[in-house]
Amino acid sequence: MNTSISENIAQVSTQITRACQLAGRASDSVSLLAVSKTRPAEDIRSAYACGLTRFGENYLQEALDKIEQLADLPLEWHFIGPIQSNKTRPIAEHFHWVHSVDRLKIAQRLSEQRPADLPALNICLQVNISREESKSGCLPEQALELAQALSELPNLRLRGLMAIPRATEDEQDQRRAFADLRQLLERLQQALPGLDTLSMGMSGDLIPAIAEGATIVRIGTALFGARVPKNA
Ligand SMILES: *Cc1c(COP(=O)(O)O)cnc(C)c1O
Numbered sequence: 001m002n003t004s005i006s007e008n009i010a011q012v013s014t015q016i017t018r019a020c021q022l023a024g025r026a027s028d029s030v031s032l033l034a035v036s037k038t039r040p041a042e043d044i045r046s047a048y049a050c051g052l053t054r055f056g057e058n059y060l061q062e063a064l065d066k067i068e069q070l071a072d073l074p075l076e077w078h079f080i081g082p083i084q085s086n087k088t089r090p091i092a093e094h095f096h097w098v099h100s101v102d103r104l105k106i107a108q109r110l111s112e113q114r115p116a117d118l119p120a121l122n123i124c125l126q127v128n129i130s131r132e133e134s135k136s137g138c139l140p141e142q143a144l145e146l147a148q149a150l151s152e153l154p155n156l157r158l159r160g161l162m163a164i165p166r167a168t169e170d171e172q173d174q175r176r177a178f179a180d181l182r183q184l185l186e187r188l189q190q191a192l193p194g195l196d197t198l199s200m201g202m203s204g205d206l207i208p209a210i211a212e213g214a215t216i217v218r219i220g221t222a223l224f225g226a227r228v229p230k231n232a
Contacts, residue, residue, distance in 0.1 A: 002046040008223045009050045012206075016217065019210035030210055033078055033199075035220030037062070038227045041069040047223065048073055056080045056099070056218050060087050067094050080162075080218060082136050089113045092155075097122040099162040099199050099218075102137045107150050114155035122159050124199050125150060129181050130166035137163065140184055147188050147195075160197030160215070161185050165205075174205045178212035185213075 012032065020027040035056040036044050044055055044066060053074065057063035058081030067077055078097040083106050091098060092113035101107050101123045114121050125147055128137030138146055143161070151158045161184060165177030178200055189195050201209025203222035210217065221227065 002043065005043060005046045005224065006050045008225075009047060009052060012219055012222050015206060016210065019207045022207075023211045025210070030214060031216050033080075033216050033218045034223050035080065035202075035218050036066070036224065037081070037220065039224050041066045043224055044070055044075070045073070048075065054078060056220075058082075060090060064090055064094060085109060092121060093118075095121065097124070097159075099124045099216075100126045100136065101150065102126040102128075104146060104149050107153055107156060111153035111155040120155055120157040123150065123156050124160050124162040124197055125158065126162045126164075127181060127184065129163040129177050129184075132166055135164065140180070143184055144188055144191065147192060151192050151194075158192070158195065160195045160199065161188070162199035164202070165200075167204075169204075171208055175208040175212055178205075178209050178214070182213040 016030050016032060017027045020030060031054065033054045033056045034047050034052050037058040054076045056078040076096045077094065078099060079091050079095045080099045083091065083100055085106055088106060088109040092110045093115055098110065098121060110121055125143060126137040127140055127143055128135045129140065147158060150156060161181055163181045168174060181200055182198060185195060185198055197215050198213050199216040199218060201214045201217035203219050206217045206219060
């Protein structure tokens with residue numbers, strides 16, 4: 001048993017509960033997605049032993065290896081990294097959620113490749129909410145038309161929006177970006193009332209994200225410690 005992971009989980013859970021109280025929200029209205037990229041399968045076992053069941057991965061091959069090593073556990077796998085169009089099949093076959101869909105072509109492939117014996121694949125539309133040149137995600141003004149197209153694909157279930165706002169320490173700026181994403185979801189909900197998910201907030205900004213309505217926070221560092229860069 002890894003004591004630092006269990007202590008970190010307790011701390012993050014307390015932060016989520018407090019942020020929900022401050023925002024006047026039920027504490028079960030936010031779900032904790034543990035971002036386990038670059039972490040060994042053993043860390044995921046430790047987190048599972050502490051009650052976590054939802055894990056987020058960015059790198060496909062690494063994720064597939066861990067999914068296989070952990071097939072004995074009832075885990076829910078979320079793909080949160082950039083998607084190459086020639087890599088959609090294993091994502092459609094092995095994941096429960098994909099947060100990083102930002103174009104129709106990728107969604108069409110995921111829908112076509114989703115195995116018939118599995119439930120619809122939950123997806124979020126990723127939005128480049130801070131309009132950064134280098135970032136994935138559709139532009140906010142493209143979101144409605146794209147969401148309508150995604151919601152018609154038979155083997156996908158569009159759940160809502162995901163964003164990674166511009167990195168900043170300024171809590172006002174953090175909140176503004178999260179508020180922008182929430183307001184965009186509210187506009188989409190007028191056409192697509194089934195949308196129920198705002199995937200936003202990471203280790204450094206989960207409190208403002210929850211204040212602005214996050215329903216899934218994606219937390220890596222605060223649970224597992226600092227990551228060693230891939231090419232170090
Ligand atoms: C790595 C990653 C996270 C987790 O970031 P931390 O700062 O380690 O909590 C969340 N979302 C995405 C899309 C990521 O790539």
